[in-house]
Amino acid sequence: MPTINYAAKEIQFKIVYCGAALCGKTTNLVYIHSRIAPAHRGDLVSLATAADRTLFFDFLPLSAVILQGFKTKFQLYTVPGQVIYNATRQLVLRNVDGVVFVADSQWDKMEENVESFRNLEQNLQKQSLSLDAVPYVLQLNKRDLQDVAPTNYLQYLLNNRKRRVQSFESIATTGVNVFSTLDAVTQVLLHKFNRERGQLLAVPGGGGR
């Protein structure tokens, strides 16, 4: 659920990058960070653990007013992929507005992808959220590598629910489809927000455009 600050006319959305350890979540954020002008982003904060990292950064968007006169901020997080950090994952997922599930396309990562996806579902359930209700998109990452599974198998593993979500084949290291993924999840999230809560913005501030 986004945070709305009526006084500052600011609205804040939380987007979380999920996926197995080393699938490329951090690489996504590093790339996004590198491409956004410093004036429009905060620092990329990495809370490093021994083998994996949790990242967090604030992002002030270029077009500050996009929703009925409210400045819209996006907080992008990654969750630690390793199984042992589930408590952290749950914390990061709290009040999530949108999810990018990053899949590692390498053949030997298929099981980890599936497990990570299930873990995401379970963690959302713990907050009484269903994946069906959360805006999310799928990113099939590392498509530049040789030993990768066909995308239709990844779709079968990760996108075979009643609701089929958008998916992007990406190369996070070079940035291919990194912003398309972020753009897509943002769109789904804003659509949901407009549908369900858009009227909230209009009430206290009366600030429709």
Next chain:
Amino acid sequence: MPFLNWFRKKSTSTEAEPKASSADKSSPEPTTVIETASGNSEQASVPDTPSTEQQLTETPVIPLSAAAPPEPKTSSTAEPASTPHLSVPLGAFYEKLPPHLLASIRPDLKRLIQIAPEDIVIEENAEEATVPLSILSLSCPDIFVRPVAASDEIPITFSLSGPVAASAAESSQQPEAQPLKTAAPPEPGSLVVPADTRPEEGSKMGEPHPIKEQLTESGSPTRPDEIESVERQPAPTVRATTASGKINLRDVTVPVDELIRLRESAAGAKPLASASSGTEFSGHTSSAEKEIRLRLQSVLSNLPPGLEQPSIQDLSGTETEIVLPLDLIQPQLAQGRVVVSAATFCKALPDDLKPHFEAIEPSTEIPIPLREIFLGLPHEAIKLREDQEMVHPQETIQTPFRAHAEEDAKRFGLEQVKVNSERLQAIFLTDETLDLPKTITKVGELPGLRSCLLNTTDGLKLAGGLDSPDQEQAVSVLAPELFKEARSKLAEMQFGALETITLHCGRDQLSTFLQGKLCLTVLHDNRPFKPGIREKVQAVMNELVL
């Protein structure tokens, strides 16, 4: 368990079996047939091709009722017989139909409906047949609440064995089933096996098969040269693109006796979960049936460290293949991991190799590499559920990330494709706003197609995808070259503009469209274009501008 009288073979599934050892999927496919569709639908010149008129008379006929069969052809030329119709009991597939399309009154499941053989693909050994839903709706419109639209199209795969099959076999004695008998070419043999002469399950593996007795040329085991001879038949190799699409050699136009013989040899050769001891790797050809062939070497190289005993390491370099039931593997695919117990694994080994694995505890899990499985996995095995709803926002909201996405697309060469959403909406009869990825997804979902890839003629992938990255890479190189070559030759021959090239490669067929710097490739689902689909894809191409 009896076979149905309309049991026909998908010849390609066995064709590679007797081939020389090779792990390479691209290794000698006996024929790769190139079809071209030029702007005026003229047929490209290919040697050994029957006259265009001849081919045009053989377009599939889908009867709306159990009409009288066409006269059997008795011609002794190599041309295929005119379309016989296959009788299928409703019960064979009724439960597989999307419930929301079914009329409320349940029909008599024993009722036979007629399907043109061109429209049905039978997986030999697997005892399964696949028919597009639209074909079924044309064959028995009364059981549907409404006509099946393009967007409803799905392949319906059903079993040819079991109780329904038995009832069908009984029904085959009825007059409605007669078309099969009369329409089959009288010369070499018949597709029809009377129910009472059909073998029980147990006998199909090794014992002589009654079908053989119906063959004029006896059912000798298939040899590679026989397959060659089937595929070298000049008549069926190249078809003109007609309004009703192309006819797939592998499914339809191979002489019936050859089909039966191929099926025979395959059925006798490979009991489930048995080893084909010492056989050379033949390219996972049994995958289209209910079993999957794996190179032992590939499984061994993937064993967990604890299992890498010296007795097993000795086997490095083995060319043995093992066969496992697809039923054992398929349910595990959704987990992203496939294992079999050591006991099952050992059973699948040839006797001479079993001692190497004796030390392994029978319940130990042996991982089977997915990569290996996918070399021969039928694509239906990972079909997405049929009731899926795509979630694409209808309108585009300007996000702060869009500009970056567009900039990146430009940088990576993905940008310049302009799509005319309104015109594309008209083509696909949808209100949904269509961008490039959605459009390419929709092309891949057209009836009879299973995937679609758009790339530039420089090989840069723009949207969609094929079955594997290797395929995509190969196609992105091959297709522009083929077009270049073919176009220059066709220009000399004063044909119309070349729009499409279709390649028949074993059980796969792919068609490529090339326009300007854009190259669009579709993989077909079992057989080439259904009526109007090629034109639809071409129309989409016309709306994409680089």
